[in-house]
Amino acid sequence: MFNSISQLIEKAEQEQKSIADVMITQEMEVTGRSYDEVYRDMEKNLATMESAVDEGIAGVTSTTGLTGMDAVKMQKYIDSGKGLSGDLTLYAIAHAVSTNEVNAAMGKICATPTAGSAGVVPGVLFAMKRKHDVKREDMVRFLFTSGAFGFVVANNASISGAAGGCQAEIGSASAMAAAALVEMAGGTPRESGHGFAIALKNMLGLVCDPVAGLVEVPCVKRNAAGASNSLTATDMALAGIESRIPADEVLEAMYKIGLTMPSALRETGRGGLAATPTGERLKQELFGEQ
Amino acid sequence: MKYKSVFDIIGPVMVGPSSSHTAGAARIGLLARSLFGGQPAHADIYLYGSFKDTYRGHGTDIALIAGLLGYDTDDDRIMTAEDEAKKAGLQFQFIEMEAERSHPNTALLHLVKGEEQLTIEGISIGGGKIELVSVNDYQINISGNYPALLVFHRDTFGTIARVTTILGDNEINVSQMNVSRKEKGDVALMTIELDETIDRRTVQEVREADGVNRVIEMKES
Numbered sequence: 001m002f003n004s005i006s007q008l009i010e011k012a013e014q015e016q017k018s019i020a021d022v023m024i025t026q027e028m029e030v031t032g033r034s035y036d037e038v039y040r041d042m043e044k045n046l047a048t049m050e051s052a053v054d055e056g057i058a059g060v061t062s063t064t065g066l067t068g069m070d071a072v073k074m075q076k077y078i079d080s081g082k083g084l085s086g087d088l089t090l091y092a093i094a095h096a097v098s099t100n101e102v103n104a105a106m107g108k109i110c111a112t113p114t115a116g117s118a119g120v121v122p123g124v125l126f127a128m129k130r131k132h133d134v135k136r137e138d139m140v141r142f143l144f145t146s147g148a149f150g151f152v153v154a155n156n157a158s159i160s161g162a163a164g165g166c167q168a169e170i171g172s173a174s175a176m177a178a179a180a181l182v183e184m185a186g187g188t189p190r191e192s193g194h195g196f197a198i199a200l201k202n203m204l205g206l207v208c209d210p211v212a213g214l215v216e217v218p219c220v221k222r223n224a225a226g227a228s229n230s231l232t233a234t235d236m237a238l239a240g241i242e243s244r245i246p247a248d249e250v251l252e253a254m255y256k257i258g259l260t261m262p263s264a265l266r267e268t269g270r271g272g273l274a275a276t277p278t279g280e281r282l283k284q285e286l287f288g289e290q
Numbered sequence: 291m292k293y294k295s296v297f298d299i300i301g302p303v304m305v306g307p308s309s310s311h312t313a314g315a316a317r318i319g320l321l322a323r324s325l326f327g328g329q330p331a332h333a334d335i336y337l338y339g340s341f342k343d344t345y346r347g348h349g350t351d352i353a354l355i356a357g358l359l360g361y362d363t364d365d366d367r368i369m370t371a372e373d374e375a376k377k378a379g380l381q382f383q384f385i386e387m388e389a390e391r392s393h394p395n396t397a398l399l400h401l402v403k404g405e406e407q408l409t410i411e412g413i414s415i416g417g418g419k420i421e422l423v424s425v426n427d428y429q430i431n432i433s434g435n436y437p438a439l440l441v442f443h444r445d446t447f448g449t450i451a452r453v454t455t456i457l458g459d460n461e462i463n464v465s466q467m468n469v470s471r472k473e474k475g476d477v478a479l480m481t482i483e484l485d486e487t488i489d490r491r492t493v494q495e496v497r498e499a500d501g502v503n504r505v506i507e508m509k510e511s
Contacts, residue, residue: 108305111309112301146299155291214307286347
């Protein structure tokens with residue numbers, strides 16, 4: 001099994017395979033399942049993501065009322081033609097928000113790599129579908145590539161906000177999506193690695209400070225930020241820009257930052273935005289405690 | 291390596307809002323149910339760290355109950371698990387613990403049904419992945435990725451050999467094995483991870499082996 005980004009890239013280069021294929025082959029070896037079985041399971045996850053994207057765009061609200069209906073606003077804004085960022089970015093924002101609004105409303109989503117960050121990868125992926133009408137098969141492969149990079153993150157650092165802060169969730173998701181988008185756009189495995197590193201570097205230090213401990217504020221909007229950061233990193237990597245710090249070292253930095261982060265900023269709802277006067281007031285209103 | 295499959299990363303399909311605090315919690319409940327051999331009549335659930343601080347917002351409590359009822363991470367009944375528990379005759383209470391444990395997302399479940407009792411401690415390590423860290427206060431480390439046998443036995447000479455001989459005679463390959471005890475000469479716990487699911491007859495043989503008190507079977511998750 002590959003256990004670093006550099007190993008993953010070398011494997012893809014040596015075997016002249018895409019990263020998606022390296023991941024599929026490893027999954028077959030580890031689980032003893034066939035190509036079709038593995039592929040079909042990922043197709044099901046893709047279908048769950050698509051339903052969540054559509055559900056959020058149609059409009060959902062969480063039981064607390066803290067989040068919801070912002071994907072609808074975003075969609076109307078896109079339809080108005082007044083958007084500034086360009087279609088792909090606007091779609092990515094809308095789809096990331098919609099997925100995470102569904103998650104906050106206890107709807108069904110696919111964790112990528114976690115539920116709190118579940119909007120980033122589908123946000124980018126379904127933006128590509130809408131803008132460039134990518135093939136279903138390429139969408140499934142995008143998920144395997146994202147998964148390959150996420151696999152290294154999970155085994156060498158963390159994908160848990162409670163352990164590593166939001167950088168480990170939205171940061172990881174954003175870097176995974178950037179790496180996969182580079183591959184989808186025809187970039188090399190090495191460029192995927194740079195896309196991953198650039199995206200993750202831009203998210204280092206991000207704390208996990210959910211208001212009232214809910215996966216709502218600021219999680220939903222951070223998914224939008226993670227998705228647009230993916231697009232930035234992808235375009236930079238495809239332009240040939242390289243990360244000065246290698247991907248594996250960025251990952252190690254992320255892990256060490258997580259270790260030194262105080263617990264108040266690691267998904268306890270006790271620091272950061274959760275500890276602002278408004279954050280405290282919302283918690284009081286919802287749960288009647290300080 | 292803790293994560294072995296791409297579906298640990300892209301997945302699980304689940305009811306929101308948190309993979310560690312909702313899906314992971316449901317999986318801890320499911321694992322506890324499986325180790326208990328069915329649904330308990332009563333469950334005392336102790337929550338630590340981030341689980342204690344944020345369980346209400348993440349639905350950690352209802353997800354743990356849902357797991358004890360046998361619901362998986364993508365089951366819509368997670369939302370109504372408290373009502374379902376009443377119907378199913380499962381009583382429960384949550385206890386918020388101030389102490390620090392080895393991992394910030396820790397739940398300890400004490401399950402009771404008649405004479406049967408079991409205490410298990412699970413941690414949720416991210417993305418819905420969980421680990422079992424103790425059973426009846428014996429420290430163990432099991433991923434749940436493989437089938438396993440938990441054998442409580444008298445800490446005397448020869449018991450471990452008898453159990454492994456039974457497995458060997460039945461051509462069952464052991465992938466990892468651990469023994470933990472609280473005090474010398476007391477009851478010890480043998481944790482045996484296996485490459486494949488073990489048949490009922492072999493489990494029965496282990497149960498009947500001299501020195502063995504109790505055997506809990508853990509199926510592949």
